[in-house]
Amino acid sequence: MKKRPDEQAADTTSLRDKIVGLSESSGRKSYYPMLQQKIRELQNEISERWRAENTLRQTLARISRQQAVMAEISTDPNVFHGRLRDAAPMITVKMSHALEVSRTGLWIRQGERFICLDKFDARYDAHSSGQILKLEEFPTYHAAIVREVVAVDNVHTDPRTMAFASSYLAPHGIESMLDVPVQIEGEIAGIISFEHTASPRAWQPDEITFAGRVADQVALIMENKRRRMAEERLREAHAELTRNFRFTEVLLDAIPIPLFYKDSSLRYLGCNRAFTEVMGVSREELQGKTTRDLWPDLSTTYEENDHSLLRGAPRSTYEAKVRGKDGQLREVIFAKQVFFDERNRTDGIIGSFVDITERIRSEKESQRLRTLLSNIINSMPSMLIGVDADGRIAQWNQQAARVTGVSEEEARGKPLGEIVPWLEPEMRRIRQSIADKKPFFEGKLRRIVDGETHFEDVTIYPLISNGVEGAVIRIDDVTDKVRIEDVLVQSEKMLSVGGLAAGMAHEINNPLASIMGNAQVLETRLTHPPAAERGRGTGRRHLDGGPAHVPRVAGNSENAPVHPQLRGPGGADRQQHAQLQPQERRDPCPGGHHRHRGQDPGTGQYGLQPEKELRLQENTDYQRVRTRPAQNSGLRKQAAAGLPESVPERSRGHGGEEISRRAGTTLHPAGAEQPALGADRTGG
Numbered sequence: 001m002k003k004r005p006d007e008q009a010a011d012t013t014s015l016r017d018k019i020v021g022l023s024e025s026s027g028r029k030s031y032y033p034m035l036q037q038k039i040r041e042l043q044n045e046i047s048e049r050w051r052a053e054n055t056l057r058q059t060l061a062r063i064s065r066q067q068a069v070m071a072e073i074s075t076d077p078n079v080f081h082g083r084l085r086d087a088a089p090m091i092t093v094k095m096s097h098a099l100e101v102s103r104t105g106l107w108i109r110q111g112e113r114f115i116c117l118d119k120f121d122a123r124y125d126a127h128s129s130g131q132i133l134k135l136e137e138f139p140t141y142h143a144a145i146v147r148e149v150v151a152v153d154n155v156h157t158d159p160r161t162m163a164f165a166s167s168y169l170a171p172h173g174i175e176s177m178l179d180v181p182v183q184i185e186g187e188i189a190g191i192i193s194f195e196h197t198a199s200p201r202a203w204q205p206d207e208i209t210f211a212g213r214v215a216d217q218v219a220l221i222m223e224n225k226r227r228r229m230a231e232e233r234l235r236e237a238h239a240e241l242t243r244n245f246r247f248t249e250v251l252l253d254a255i256p257i258p259l260f261y262k263d264s265s266l267r268y269l270g271c272n273r274a275f276t277e278v279m280g281v282s283r284e285e286l287q288g289k290t291t292r293d294l295w296p297d298l299s300t301t302y303e304e305n306d307h308s309l310l311r312g313a314p315r316s317t318y319e320a321k322v323r324g325k326d327g328q329l330r331e332v333i334f335a336k337q338v339f340f341d342e343r344n345r346t347d348g349i350i351g352s353f354v355d356i357t358e359r360i361r362s363e364k365e366s367q368r369l370r371t372l373l374s375n376i377i378n379s380m381p382s383m384l385i386g387v388d389a390d391g392r393i394a395q396w397n398q399q400a401a402r403v404t405g406v407s408e409e410e411a412r413g414k415p416l417g418e419i420v421p422w423l424e425p426e427m428r429r430i431r432q433s434i435a436d437k438k439p440f441f442e443g444k445l446r447r448i449v450d451g452e453t454h455f456e457d458v459t460i461y462p463l464i465s466n467g468v469e470g471a472v473i474r475i476d477d478v479t480d481k482v483r484i485e486d487v488l489v490q491s492e493k494m495l496s497v498g499g500l501a502a503g504m505a506h507e508i509n510n511p512l513a514s515i516m517g518n519a520q521v522l523e524t525r526l527t528h529p530p531a532a533e534r535g536r537g538t539g540r541r542h543l544d545g546g547p548a549h550v551p552r553v554a555g556n557s558e559n560a561p562v563h564p565q566l567r568g569p570g571g572a573d574r575q576q577h578a579q580l581q582p583q584e585r586r587d588p589c590p591g592g593h594h595r596h597r598g599q600d601p602g603t604g605q606y607g608l609q610p611e612k613e614l615r616l617q618e619n620t621d622y623q624r625v626r627t628r629p630a631q632n633s634g635l636r637k638q639a640a641a642g643l644p645e646s647v648p649e650r651s652r653g654h655g656g657e658e659i660s661r662r663a664g665t666t667l668h669p670a671g672a673e674q675p676a677l678g679a680d681r682t683g684g
Contacts, residue, residue, distance in 0.1 A: 059206055062098075066210040069098040073217055082225035084108075084218070085117060089127050092120035095194065095214055099207050103172065103195035106218065107133060114191060123197070133191075138163045146188050149212065150179040151203045169195075176201040178208065180215040184223055192218060261339075261350040266290055266306050269348065278355070280325025295323060309338050309349055322353065330357045383475035389434060391416050391427055394470065403475075416473075422447050423473070426458060433460045434471050444482060455482045 073079060073094055078087035088106050095104040102122050107114040116131035135142035144150050144160045152158040153176050155169045161177065169177070174195045182190035192215045194207075252259055252272035258279070260271040268286045276282055281294065291299040301320050309316055315337040321329045336351035377384055378398040386395025392415055396408040404411075406419050417424035426442070433440040440460040447454045459474040 059204070062204070062210075063206050066098045066206065066213075069094040070210075070213055070217065073214070079217070079221050082221055082228045084221045084225055087221065088118035088129075089120070091214070091218070092118050092127070095192070095211075096120055096122045098210060099178075099194055101194045102197040103174065103193075105191075105193040105195070107191040107193065108222075109189050112136065117190075145179060145181050145191065149181070149208055150177070151208055152177050153202050154200045173197040175199055176203070178203050178211055180208075180211040182215045182219045182222065184219050184226075189222055190215075190218060257352050257354060259350070259352045260286075261348060262306070263348045264310065264346060266303065266349070278324055279322070298323065305334070305336065306349055309336055310346060314338065319356070320353075330355055331360055332356060381476075383473075385416065385420065385473040385475070387416050387430065387471055387473065389431075389469035391430065393419060395472070400475075423458070423475075426460075426473075430460055430471055430473065434462045434469060437462050437464045444478065454479045 073087075073091055076087055076090055078084075078090070092104040092106055096102070103120065104122075105119040106117045108117045109115075112134070114133040114135065116129050116133070119128045119131065120126070121128075135145070140163060141150070141160050150160055152161050155161040155165050155174055155177055161169065168174075172195070174197055176196040178194040178196075180192045181188045182192060192211055194211060253274075255272060256274055258272065258275035260275050261269050263269055268289055270283055271281075271286055276286075286294075291302045295302075298321060305316050305318060315335070317333065317335050319331065319333050322332050323329055332353040332355050334351060334353045336349055338346050338349055341347040377395075380397065381399060383400040383403055384395065384397040385393060385400055388394050392413055393411045394413075396406075396411045400411070400420075401407055404420060411419045416430075417427060422445075429440050429442070439462065441457070443457045444455045445458055447456060455478050457476045457478050459476075461472045461474070463470045463472065
């Protein structure tokens with residue numbers, strides 16, 4: 001051990017004094033024994049000094065070797081880059097060379113156990129790894145190693161190592177050991193182990209210091225590794241954050257909904273592209289501004305809601321107005337929520353809004369259409385009932401409510417058979433109509449209401465669009481229609497009977513007219529013989545006077561009344577009466593026909609009916625009279641009833657047909673001339 005300068009000076013002074021004292025005493029007495037004593041002391045002192053110097057040289061050599069080893073360890077690339085697993089074999093070899101021990105090891109903590117990263121045995125120049133040390137099995141050693149360096153000169157007698165002396169130390173011939181903990185942030189992270197074999201060894205302070213320096217270097221490597229791993233994770237996190245930030249920007253820009261975000265002082269931090277397009281404000285113009293700076297007339301509502309969020313409300317949704325880039329106010333729905341920092345403190349607000357202007361307009365239009373449709377449905381006199389596929393009521397108009405006495409709220413969702421029990425038998429047809437997608441109609445369903453019989457038409461319309469299954473049932477009350485139809489049926493029956501009677505009268509009237517005409521001719525021939533000099537006028541007079549006797553023949557009565565128009569005043573010639581001009585006997589109308597209002601017994605129709613002409617022809621002169629179908633029908637009925645006919649100067653025909661007569665000849669309705677009974681077929 002090297003002495004300090006003051007100690008060395010003191011030793012030199014003491015030796016000089018001893019020599020001087022010897023010389024002084026040698027003059028008075030014999031100095032030989034003392035000289036020998038002094039020589040021995042001097043020799044011992046020289047030996048001690050030599051040993052100290054030798055020890056110092058050895059210490060300096062060890063320190064020099066240790067420093068060289070530390071330099072080699074520090075400059076190793078694996079150590080520099082923090083690759084401890086790759087550097088562990090080199091470190092254990094250098095440790096063995098520095099302290100001249102047989103075995104060295106590096107242990108790393110993993111959880112509650114230590115794993116040997118590398119074990120070097122200089123005796124065999126071999127490396128091994130993977131051994132496991134569980135400190136909880138050696139509590140004394142565990143308690144010591146976490147606090148201080150464990151320097152054991154004799155492992156068999158030291159209590160800190162006696163627990164595993166027989167299981168680990170003795171089999172490997174270990175006599176002394178020096179273990180130094182590797183501590184990081186006050187916790188043990190590994191162990192540096194020096195194991196000396198063959199004989200016990202006293203560990204020198206410089207060796208303990210070197211072991212500590214190696215432990216610090218290992219801790220630095222591990223810390224650097226952790227730092228590098230942290231830096232790598234930080235770089236990865238930064239790269240991931242950059243990717244996420246760019247992805248978020250792209251994502252926000254891809255969202256068609258305007259988005260924005262503010263800090264806790266309600267200043268805008270940014271927005272997406274949709275926001276700039278709708279509001280007409282760029283991101284640069286938006287950042288750092290408040291709503292009061294950009295939209296002062298609308299900022300009050302925005303700020304009140306934002307302050308409520310900052311006071312603790314987690315989210316907020318409300319309707320408000322925004323002013324777009326065109327300057328127009330639009331109705332929107334805002335959705336806002338706070339976001340937090342790493343300490344879970346409110347850091348700002350993120351929000352979005354959706355333009356609902358068109359939706360509000362659509363809702364109003366939809367409401368108007370629903371109201372219109374509801375009014376149309378409720379104003380219909382028919383019962384309209386909508387049912388789903390399960391037969392539950394989905395639609396119920398006011399007519400249905402009036403008929404059943406059940407309101408729409410009470411009927412909705414109820415089974416149809418429960419609310420309208422008389423339609424319960426129709427449920428099978430309703431389901432069949434829904435399944436077949438075809439309408440179904442059933443008319444005149446009978447129902448008794450308060451003792452009265454009602455008739456209803458039921459029509460089922462299946463819903464066949466938009467994937468909706470169900471049906472609309474229309475119920476019409478046709479009670480009045482059925483009653484009117486019954487009345488019409490009775491009227492038709494009566495008209496049929498009347499037509500039959502008219503037909504019979506017609507069939508009787510045709511032969512009767514022929515008989516009357518022939519009787520007229522006979523009477524004329526018998527009472528007034530023909531004279532050549534009279535000419536046509538006499539024949540006309542006879543013909544005009546004939547009808548006065550015809551009713552008595554047709555009616556088979558002597559006292560049958562004669563129509564006043566058939567009588568001439570004072571027995572005057574009736575020809576003048578029969579030759580009345582047409583305009584004196586009828587009113588003209590367009591088309592040369594007479595019309596009248598009334599019902600035609602033959603057709604049962606009302607309205608204007610054209611008059612039909614009846615022509616009487618004698619020789620080449622014709623007399624024309626007109627009859628109406630109603631009059632003809634009346635004549636037929638009189639004829640059928642055997643009553644005298646009292647129509648002046650009219651011959652009977654089929655429904656007012658035109659009949660032409662020539663003296664001694666009858667023109668029948670078909671137009672063929674037939675000679676009259678007793679007349680000359682040659683016309684004479």
